[in-house]
Amino acid sequence: MWERHSHRKCIKEALGRAEQICSKRKRKLTPIRKKVLELTWNSHKPIKAYDILAQLSSEDFIEKPPTVYRALEFLLENNLIHRIESQNAYIGCNLDHHGLDSKFFICDECNEVEELIEPKINKALTEASEKQGFIPNIVNVEIHGTCAQCAQQ
Amino acid sequence: MWERHSHRKCIKEALGRAEQICSKRKRKLTPIRKKVLELTWNSHKPIKAYDILAQLSSEDFIEKPPTVYRALEFLLENNLIHRIESQNAYIGCNLDHHGLDSKFFICDECNEVEELIEPKINKALTEASEKQGFIPNIVNVEIHGTCAQCAQQ
DNA sequence: TATATAATGTTATAATATAACGTTACAGAT
């Protein structure tokens, strides 16, 4: 899926967008937060909290779990990253979320994750909720399987 | 949602169904597995592995983590329970799954969980997958919000 | 009965995450 894209540009865009969002919301994208965000963009694969920790340690950042979890919390709150629940891992987000919903294709072969926006899925979810009288707040959809790239091989 | 149902009957049905499924598949529903399954049915709220452990200890069962996790693994494999990923918790399942997909309404007020089967959601998910060339295997949908019961209050 | 496999027992430890409290940085009020 991603093998030909310019990933450097990808990271740069993500960071630029993060700066914008934070300044709009008057939140600070501090060096630590920025670094953690960068690490979630190192690839299109989810990264684990303790792997982030290890990477920070190898640079001149402080290396205690709370540092990482606080940065992750901040980034999650601002929709700059998401948590892949089925993997206890985190991944950068570059989409505009209307609501608090996210949906992922997770390839079990190469472990790449692609986030998608698909109004038809949202519509089906909303309708099902209404049918139950359930008022949805946060929706998370994780679809595990094989990506197009890996399926070809 | 559930306040008026006969929960004893609910558990009994779940256990009966589990016996059937296991015998059909030639898998053994041993005392430990049965007990763990029962505990996931104690309420319609997800239960944590270490809470199961605590309950087992208070009876005459052995009380080590692997015991519980093995039982959970067996029950998961046979679709007798599901894992609520956003809570690291487990809940009994009484539905027939055609594929490896599950969808939950999770009430953030009372913590009750309702599993649903909704072909329209599956259709939307399948179509989105096809559009990407993604071959889905396991699908998990967790919808957090407020249930009808709690919304009324 | 022999034997292979499944299930369980047991010890230890890995992996993930948070509590609690102290210190520093910084924005806005005076």
Place this chain on the structure above:
DNA sequence: ATCTGTAACGTTATATTATAACATTATATA
């Protein structure tokens, strides 16, 4: 410019969730 409150970060400790690895026991069936 200083005061002051809040946000951010540092630090220690510990809680929570899960698995590895190997020993023992139970069970089915050849």
